[in-house]
Amino acid sequence: MRTLLSLVHIVISVVLMMIVLAQHRKEGGFAGVFGGGTQADAGQWQRFSGLTKITVVLAALFMLTSLALALMR
Template sequence: MKVLLSIFHIVVCVALMGAVLLQQRKTGGFSGIFGGGTQADASGGQWQRFTTLTKLSVVLCAIFMATSLILVFLAG
């Protein structure tokens, strides 16, 4: 069980790295970090505006966190 979960975790890690590296770069630079966003950016329906790679990254990140927690509990 632990070995299969570890192998799955490694596959998810590699897939997450690939999904992040394949994404397009934003041209805004650091403008969004220091309050450059508007109230409209936080409105509902933003999930539909995400690209497929962004959605895939979010899902893979959630799976990565879940498998990390499960592996920690299995190790203890």
């Protein structure tokens, strides 16, 4: 089970790196890096691009597999 989860974790990490590198840079600079969002941004999921949505899902899966692997030790 640990080997299968490790392989899934590696695949997710490689795909996540490729998706992040494929995204376009925004011209905003560091505007939103330190929590510049407001409550009005809460319903913004529909405005995200497909790559951004995939990035969010893959990042969540990466965190879950990392936690699972850490707890298996």
